[in-house]
Amino acid sequence: QSDLTQPASVSGSPGQSITISCTGSINDVGSYRYVCWYQQYPGKAPKLVIYDVSRRPSGISDRFSGSKSGNTASLTISSLQPEDEADYFCSSWTTSSTWLFGGGTKVTVL
Amino acid sequence: QLQLQQSGPGLVKPSETLSLTCTVSGASMTSTNFYWGWIRQSPGKGLEWIGNVLFNGDTSYNPSLKSRVSMSVDTSKKHFSLKLNSVTAADTAVYYCARHVGLYDSSGYHLYFDYWGQGVLVTVSS
Numbered sequence: 198q199s200d201l202t203q204p205a206s207v208s209g210s211p212g213q214s215i216t217i218s219c220t221g222s223i224n225d226v227g228s229y230r231y232v233c234w235y236q237q238y239p240g241k242a243p244k245l246v247i248y249d250v251s252r253r254p255s256g257i258s259d260r261f262s263g264s265k266s267g268n269t270a271s272l273t274i275s276s277l278q279p280e281d282e283a284d285y286f287c288s289s290w291t292t293s294s295t296w297l298f299g300g301g302t303k304v305t306v307l
Numbered sequence: 308q309l310q311l312q313q314s315g316p317g318l319v320k321p322s323e324t325l326s327l328t329c330t331v332s333g334a335s336m337t338s339t340n341f342y343w344g345w346i347r348q349s350p351g352k353g354l355e356w357i358g359n360v361l362f363n364g365d366t367s368y369n370p371s372l373k374s375r376v377s378m379s380v381d382t383s384k385k386h387f388s389l390k391l392n393s394v395t396a397a398d399t400a401v402y403y404c405a406r407h408v409g410l411y412d413s414s415g416y417h418l419y420f421d422y423w424g425q426g427v428l429v430t431v432s433s
Binding site for chain 2: 200231233235241242243244245248249252254286288290293294295296297298299300301
């Protein structure tokens with residue numbers, strides 16, 4: 198199975214909204230609501246920011262939101278803040294009962 | 308608060324076996340709601356799921372690594388382990404352990420990794 202496809206980089210100015218896409222197939226993103234997004238700072242472990250396509254864990258800002266349409270999931274960060282500058286990875290459960298991850302998107306706050 | 312502490316050598320020779328351990332504190336390991344997983348990240352690249360192990364020893368592995376991977380759990384010592392044999396330079400990566408949640412609640416069934424270890428860089432080199 199191939200990795201999920203994410204753009205290599207996305208940028209925005211403080212206060213703006215950005216959206217990161219995550220494209221899979223009918224065998225993963227298209228079949229389940231088990232899509233997650235992780236935020237990772239350099240040298241640190243990933244941190245869960247979205248699960249079940251659109252649910253936020255306790256303590257995660259409501260500026261983070263998720264959605265899905267067909268085989269593509271999306272993460273939107275609204276009111277972009279300097280601390281949002283990080284790498285973001287999507288993941289999806291698959292019909293083979295495995296996890297697939299995306300290649301990651303570097304978010305830059307201009 | 309759950310914490311995962313990883314340990315293991317940072318350097319492994321080609322063709323040898325990579326061995327890592329993850330010690331769990333602050334939570335029970337013996338719940339069917341939680342698997343214990345391993346994920347790796349090659350330098351400058353994305354994440355790759357290696358596999359999960361349940362407290363009773365049930366495992367699920369990434370098919371691409373299945374022939375070389377084994378995972379185990381020791382609930383009395385509150386740790387779980389990863390072994391990857393016949394390593395090559397392509398196995399050089401930061402290896403993370405993580406708790407894999409799979410549970411039902413009032414809003415349905417949920418699957419995700421919530422707590423992660425600090426990561427250990429394992430370099431395969433002679």
